[in-house]
Amino acid sequence: MKYKGRYGQFGGFYVPEVLNGVLEELEEGFYRYYKDEGFVAELESLYKDYAGRETPLYFAKRFSEYVGFKVYLKREDLLHGGAHKVNNALGQGLLAKYMGKTKIIAETGAGQHGLATAMIGALFGMETKIFMGVIDIERQNVNVHKMRLCGAQVIGVQGGTGTLKDAINDAMRYWTSHAEDTFYLFGTAAGPHPYPTIVRHFQTCIGTEARKQCLDKLGKLPDMVVACVGGGSNAIGIFSGFIDDKDVKLVGVEAGGKSVASGKHAATLVAGKVGILHGSKAYLLQDEDGQVYDTESISAGLDYPSVGPEHCLLKDLKRAEYVAAEDEEVLDAFEILIQKEGIIPALESSHALAYLISLKDKLTPETIVVMNLSGRGDKDVSIVEKYRPVK
Numbered sequence: 001m002k003y004k005g006r007y008g009q010f011g012g013f014y015v016p017e018v019l020n021g022v023l024e025e026l027e028e029g030f031y032r033y034y035k036d037e038g039f040v041a042e043l044e045s046l047y048k049d050y051a052g053r054e055t056p057l058y059f060a061k062r063f064s065e066y067v068g069f070k071v072y073l074k075r076e077d078l079l080h081g082g083a084h085k086v087n088n089a090l091g092q093g094l095l096a097k098y099m100g101k102t103k104i105i106a107e108t109g110a111g112q113h114g115l116a117t118a119m120i121g122a123l124f125g126m127e128t129k130i131f132m133g134v135i136d137i138e139r140q141n142v143n144v145h146k147m148r149l150c151g152a153q154v155i156g157v158q159g160g161t162g163t164l165k166d167a168i169n170d171a172m173r174y175w176t177s178h179a180e181d182t183f184y185l186f187g188t189a190a191g192p193h194p195y196p197t198i199v200r201h202f203q204t205c206i207g208t209e210a211r212k213q214c215l216d217k218l219g220k221l222p223d224m225v226v227a228c229v230g231g232g233s234n235a236i237g238i239f240s241g242f243i244d245d246k247d248v249k250l251v252g253v254e255a256g257g258k259s260v261a262s263g264k265h266a267a268t269l270v271a272g273k274v275g276i277l278h279g280s281k282a283y284l285l286q287d288e289d290g291q292v293y294d295t296e297s298i299s300a301g302l303d304y305p306s307v308g309p310e311h312c313l314l315k316d317l318k319r320a321e322y323v324a325a326e327d328e329e330v331l332d333a334f335e336i337l338i339q340k341e342g343i344i345p346a347l348e349s350s351h352a353l354a355y356l357i358s359l360k361d362k363l364t365p366e367t368i369v370v371m372n373l374s375g376r377g378d379k380d381v382s383i384v385e386k387y388r389p390v391k
């Protein structure tokens with residue numbers, strides 16, 4: 001391939017021979033259209049009128065008083081579909097259209113990316129198939145129902161543990177024999193090249209807007225930018241606006257520590273070792289024999305045993321710091337944001353909030369922190385209710 005898609009030693013495309021040509025066609029298509037005037041104009045218009053960009057940068061006054069420093073929330077939770085995922089789904093969906101594809105497929109774990117893809121499939125009138133582990137289908141039946149309402153076919157994946165890792169394998173396998181008319185709309189800034197580059201590109205709108213909003217509103221850049229990390233797309237989206245600003249500290253927060261549900265951790269960058277999964281070299285959660293294990297935390301959206309290659313490099317370069325938040329802290333953070341601001345955060349985003357709360361009274365009052373509120377928590381209310389019944 002022309003562009004190797006390497007981030008230091010990470011990334012690349014470790015895929016079976018049959019996928020090489022398919023990924024190459026995708027790479028070519030991306031580089032042909034991503035700066036194309038017509039493509040850019042159409043995407044801009046969809047971001048604005050369909051998804052609801054730009055999203056506000058909101059000063060969370062009562063939450064700031066609580067933690068003792070200034071917190072600005074980038075409100076990706078206000079987007080259509082309730083999270084940043086629509087940015088990527090719109091970008092890749094439009095790319096599919098420009099590349100002349102008539103069908104799309106996607107993998108999903110918690111169902112959020114599956115739903116974003118199903119919405120975009122309906123929007124563009126494309127036949128849509130969503131690969132989803134059978135265990136996840138059971139756990140996420142509301143999202144499954146919404147995908148079907150959009151007209152998507154949800155395909156149950158039996159293999160392995162019936163979760164996200166297996167859904168990706170099956171979607172890749174299906175794609176190898178249907179690439180002629182089918183576009184694989186991948187959900188996060190991971191997987192084989194060119195996906196980390198493509199997904200990053202369609203999420204840079206978060207960081208570009210946030211940087212400009214800081215300069216317009218505050219007259220300066222923030223001291224710190226914080227985001228939660230699953231595969232890494234929302235975090236790389238907001239980090240991208242500030243990576244070259246060396247004085248801005250970047251912090252990614254993973255699902256970590258002991259899960260209330262299983263006692264296993266999902267903190268890939270904090271606890272992982274270098275290995276290869278889904279065609280990409282990255283930090284991975286694996287046992288001594290190199291077996292990749294399934295992650296588990298209260299927020300299904302962060303349960304991915306690998307992470308995007310650029311985050312691995314940012315960690316090694318010490319340009320970004322990665323920490324983990326435990327389920328109990330995350331549940332506290334979820335409740336505190338609602339009580340202080342009347343905003344229901346996604347459990348994924350609550351990991352980033354939990355990190356801010358861990359800094360309570362430890363930073364000067366003038367410190368400015370921008371946090372990416374990656375999604376809204378309506379989908380999580382009944383999960384939280386299980387652990388923290390409202391009296």
Ligand SMILES: *Cc1c(COP(=O)(O)O)cnc(C)c1O
Nearest residue numbers: 188230231232233234348374375
């Ligand atoms: C899917 C999801 C995430 C995790 O995915 P990334 O690719 O790491 O951003 C985070 N927050 C929300 C709300 C999500 O839906």
